[in-house]
Amino acid sequence: MSEELYDVIILGGGPAGLTAGIYTSRQGLNTLLFEGKQLGGRAWGPHRIENYPGFPEGLTGTELTDLFIEQANKFGVEIKAETVVGLTDMGDAKMVLSRRGVYRARTVIIATGLQRRQLSIPGEQEYKGRGVSYCVICDGPFFADQIVAVVGSGKDAVEDVLRLSETAKRVYAIPGSAGYAGDLEGLEEMKERDNVEIFHGVNISSIEGGNVVSRITLENGPVAGLDVDGVFVILDSVGTADLVGDAGVETDERGCIKVDKHQRTNLDGVFAAGECVCGGSQIVVAAGEGANAGLMAFRYVRSVRK
Ligand SMILES: Cc1cc2nc3c(=O)[nH]c(=O)nc-3n(C[C@H](O)[C@H](O)[C@H](O)COP(=O)(O)OP(=O)(O)OC[C@H]3O[C@@H](n4cnc5c(N)ncnc54)[C@H](O)[C@@H]3O)c2cc1C
Numbered sequence: 001m002s003e004e005l006y007d008v009i010i011l012g013g014g015p016a017g018l019t020a021g022i023y024t025s026r027q028g029l030n031t032l033l034f035e036g037k038q039l040g041g042r043a044w045g046p047h048r049i050e051n052y053p054g055f056p057e058g059l060t061g062t063e064l065t066d067l068f069i070e071q072a073n074k075f076g077v078e079i080k081a082e083t084v085v086g087l088t089d090m091g092d093a094k095m096v097l098s099r100r101g102v103y104r105a106r107t108v109i110i111a112t113g114l115q116r117r118q119l120s121i122p123g124e125q126e127y128k129g130r131g132v133s134y135c136v137i138c139d140g141p142f143f144a145d146q147i148v149a150v151v152g153s154g155k156d157a158v159e160d161v162l163r164l165s166e167t168a169k170r171v172y173a174i175p176g177s178a179g180y181a182g183d184l185e186g187l188e189e190m191k192e193r194d195n196v197e198i199f200h201g202v203n204i205s206s207i208e209g210g211n212v213v214s215r216i217t218l219e220n221g222p223v224a225g226l227d228v229d230g231v232f233v234i235l236d237s238v239g240t241a242d243l244v245g246d247a248g249v250e251t252d253e254r255g256c257i258k259v260d261k262h263q264r265t266n267l268d269g270v271f272a273a274g275e276c277v278c279g280g281s282q283i284v285v286a287a288g289e290g291a292n293a294g295l296m297a298f299r300y301v302r303s304v305r306k
């Protein structure tokens with residue numbers, strides 16, 4: 001076990017976790033951040049970010065998150081490239097278990113994001129960022145007046161079909177063999193939209209194209225395939241309920257961590273921010289919640305240090 005008692009341990013190095021770290025370390029808190037895969041989180045990558053304030057020309061996810069990382073380093077956040085596998089609340093000290101050791105902190109900020117389910121079909125990985133997307137708010141505007149498919153049968157998929165149909169030329173809604181649950185909000189509205197075509201009971205089996213996506217192949221459908229410019233994969237998300245649940249952190253039925261407006265979980269001194277609380281899948285939202293969690297962690301540490 002590490003001898004050191006950190007003021008703050010942050011789980012996850014995406015926009016929420018890095019921003020929380022910038023706030024806590026800048027206020028003089030001894031801060032340790034764990035990132036198991038890629039610093040920058042889901043925001044990292046070659047995709048273009050056009051809606052993060054302060055960058056009117058836009059920039060790539062990598063360029064933006066490199067700036068987050070630089071700022072966290074500047075204020076002295078200690079970063080460990082390790083996956084956290086356990087969290088225990090011992091009251092005054094929270095125990096964080098990684099694959100390599102046990103660490104202690106006065107307070108913990110959970111910023112582990114959400115894992116999006118993937119289709120796992122040929123072409124999906126190859127065309128990620130070149131026509132395949134998992135976020136309509138982020139990438140929908142790139143497909144104005146174009147033809148897109150939305151794969152998924154849940155509430156988010158229906159909402160995203162409606163959102164895309166406002167700007168896209170045509171939207172193919174592909175719920176998969178199970179189809180839509182009967183009572184989803186927006187389903188009736190979706191059926192009435194002239195530029196929306198629903199393929200009930202049909203699965204998508206591959207995504208093809210040249211440099212960018214140009215076609216999808218269907219199984220059990222009225223047609224063998226469709227010409228499209230983009231494919232939005234809007235399947236369920238997987239929360240971090242298993243990791244945090246053992247510590248007693250409350251989550252909802254989707255696995256999203258429950259917080260109040262100050263990012264406080266039900267456990268004293270444990271905060272959560274970003275997509276793991278399911279507040280909205282945008283960098284600016286995650287960063288804002290991370291900042292709020294950092295400020296509240298500072299207040300908490302000051303109160304327990306007295
Ligand atoms: C292709 C794409 C394009 C996008 N475009 C935009 C856009 O244009 N504008 C916009 O605002 N948003 C965009 N987004 C969404 C944005 O990236 C997310 O909303 C944002 O990254 C969420 O931040 P987060 O910190 O909450 O979670 P994440 O970014 O998911 O970060 C969570 C981090 O926690 C780590 N982690 C999880 N569990 C553990 C563990 N047990 N131990 C250690 N580390 C752990 C993960 O590895 C991950 O790095 C896009 C996303 C994608 C994928």
